[in-house]
Amino acid sequence: MLLRVENLHVEVGGKLLLKGVDMEIGEGETHVLFGPNGSGKSSLVMALIGHPGYRLIDGRIFFKGVDITEKPIDERIRMGMGVVFQNPPRLYGVKLRELINRVARDRTREDGVLMMLDRLNISEELLERYVNVGFSGGEVKRCEIAQVLAMNPDLLILDEPDSGVDVENLELIGKELAKILEDRSALVITHHGYILRYLKPSKAHVMLQGRIVCDGDPDHILNQIMREGYRWCERCRLMRKS
Amino acid sequence: MQVDEEELRKALNKPATYGRDLDLSQYSTRAVGEPEVVKEVIERSFEVGVDLRKRDSLTTFLQIDHRALYKSIQRRLEGDIELMPIEEAVKRYEWVRELLWRLRSPYEDKYTAFNALHGSGGYFLRILEDRKMHIPIQACFFMFSPGIIQSVHNIIVADPGSEAQILTGCTTHPKISRGLHVGVTEIYVRSGAKLNYTMIHKWNPGFDVRPRTGILVEDDAALLHNYIALGYVGSFQSYPTARLLGENSKIAMNNIVYLQGSSEMDLGGEVIMEGDGGRVELLTNAVAAEDARIISRGRIVCEGEDGRGHISCRGLMLSDSAEISAIPCLVSRKMSSELTHEAAIGRIAEDQLFYLMARGISREEAESLIVRGFLDLSPMKLPDHLEKGVRKIIDMALEGF
Structure with missing residues (x-):
């Protein structure tokens, strides 16, 4: 098992956001996580990579069989996790080229990085700009993905890779991710499910109010959510309880 | 300009408006030994951007303590520029004497008064009309003798339509623990000229520095005035003042400062837009580490029509015992002006x-x-x-x- 999350309880500022999350992602598997706004999806991402603001109350996280619950962020990342953030900060004075070169160091061959940048349509001009400063929505996502792919991770965590992206950029991103995910694992968080036109996850989870309430076939779950919204999951949860 | 010696002597006791007051009698005026371009001079000058190893192939001016030691003009620039010690220029051209103390008053404070009375050295640089140079002209002021006052006066004239890059590095021998550097620089940017003037400083913890810069920018001319200070200084105070005299004159003053130890810096800048359509930008990015204290002042006065001005001060605090102050000031005397400022100080996000x-x-x-x-x-x-x-x-x- 590549990633195992057991009974994860996480709070931020005294508020409990994750209330006992369990999840397992195997080698080469892509899982998708659905959930309404505020259900705790991004909190799970932050807890997985070890954001210091997200305090672990209970539970453990195992990655590649190692208990990483107490490990700092950079160490977890160096073990092979990579995250595409939904709203990354702007880094004035740090050029995209400099950051990509730094994260690619020792992990990805230079020609591999250049080809990947070309496929993601990241121009020389964009590489010379400061990270996320004045970038369009599509540029932000493409550059996020480029950085993470340069890190060559074993597990990709993609937080809303399809939000704020136009159709052309979505296709570009979707195709590149589909290719990359042929031989590695991923947890994809999506609100609208647009990215699933390109990715074929093996399993879906639904998160409501800080808990995983449903696991199953991604197409079936997405169809139900599209038809009935998250009320369906709510009912499903109630049915399970009863 | 003629100066009144008696008034100057009175001004010798006049503290500057800003910055720690220094007792000039605590410094020496005597240089020790004959200056030479030794290894330490070459290495330290390189740290302020001046490559003395290339002094034969680049246009270069080097002054150590009171003495102009080296001056060379790149062969292909001969006939395009004039570069010489200020004393020589004053002897050669009557009009250069007229440019002295036109943009800064010699009676302003004790440092300018001392410079007018006892200053020694500095350069005269003139870029001739319509000549456009893309390789920087480099000047270095080096302090070699312990406890000395180096007090220089520079005149830069960019003739109409000319373009040039000037780099001035000021520094000291790494083993000298105290001294005072007073640099008076008057910059004339004539009509349509474009000048990029960059000054880089590197001092030791006990050094005091009081630059006095005056700037005049004429019609359609532009000056980019850059200042970079890194590391340590005892105390530093400077407040370059610029007049945008002509129509569509432009100036940008960019300061980048990283200070550590107990360094004190009071760094300002004032621009008066007298002509119409002036454009001004004053940007300071200051990092304060350890016990460093930095004050950043900016003042823009708009007297002409359609002037635009912006002051930005960003401070990065790396220690709880450091201090950064930002003091922007905007003065408008025309309804058509647009003046703005922003200041932000914080730690690493x-x-x-x-x-x-x-x-x-x-x-x-x-x-x-x-x-x-x-x-x-x-x-x-x-x-x-x-x-x-x-x-x-x-x-x-x-x-x-």
Whole structure:
């Protein structure tokens, strides 16, 4: 098992956001996580990579069989996790080229990085700009993905890779991710499910109010959510309880 | 300009408006020994952007203590520029004497008065009409004798339609623990000329520095005035003043400062837009580490029509015992003017640190990357090779951070 999350309880500022999350992602598997706004999806991402603001109350996280619950962020990342953030900060004075070169160091061959940048349509001009400063929505996502792919991770965590992206950029991103995910694992968080036109996850989870309430076939779950919204999951949860 | 010696003697006791008051009798006026371009001079000058190893192939001026030691004009620039010690220029051209003390008053404070009475050295640089030079002209002021006052007067004239890059580095022998550098610089940017003037300083912890810069910009002319200070200084106080005399005159003053130890810096800038359509930008990015104290002042006065001015001061605090103050001031005397300012002081943003660490970069490396990014050189529009050189200087200064 590549990633195992057991009974994860996480709070931020005294508020409990994750209330006992369990999840397992195997080698080469892509899982998708659905959930309404505020259900705790991004909190799970932050807890997985070890954001210091997200305090672990209970539970453990195992990655590649190692208990990483107490490990700092950079160490977890160096073990092979990579995250595409939904709203990354702007880094004035740090050029995209400099950051990509730094994260690619020792992990990805230079020609591999250049080809990947070309496929993601990241121009020389964009590489010379400061990270996320004045970038369009599509540029932000493409550059996020480029950085993470340069890190060559074993597990990709993609937080809303399809939000704020136009159709052309979505296709570009979707195709590149589909290719990359042929031989590695991923947890994809999506609100609208647009990215699933390109990715074929093996399993879906639904998160409501800080808990995983449903696991199953991604197409079936997405169809139900599209038809009935998250009320369906709510009912499903109630049915399970009863 | 004629100066009144009696008035000057009175002004010798006059403290400056800003900055710590210094007792000039505590410094020596005597240089020790015969200056030479030794290894330490070459190495230290390189840290302020001046490559003395290339002094034969680049246009170069070097002064050590009171003496102008070296002056060369690149062969292909002969006939395009004039470069000589100020004393020689005053003897050669009556009009140069008229340019002295036109843009700064010699009676302003004890430092200008001392300079007018006892100053020694400095350069006269003139870029002739319509000549456009893209390789920087380099000047270095080096302090070699312990406890000395180096007090120089520079005149720069960019004739109409000319373009040039000037780099001035000021520094001291690494083993000298105290001294005072007073540099009076008057810059005349004539109609349609474009000048990029960059000054880089590197001092030792006990050094005091009081530059006095006056600037005049005529019609359709532009000056980019860049200042970079890295590391330590005892006390530094400077308040360059500029007059945008003509129509559509432009000036940008960019300051990049990284100070540590108990360094004190009071760095300002004032621009008066007298002509119409003036454009002014005053940008300061200041990093204060350890016990450093930095005051950043900016003042823009708009007297002409359609003037635009902006002051930006960003401060990065790396220690709880450091201090940064930002004091912007805008004065408008025309309804058509648009003047703005922004100031922000804080520590390294946690979200940026987290983001970089989420790319597998250690906390220390991420902090260093953010600080280096904060000392952003892009507004200075330096030529590529000079930007690379300055970037290296910043990396050297931040080594171990």
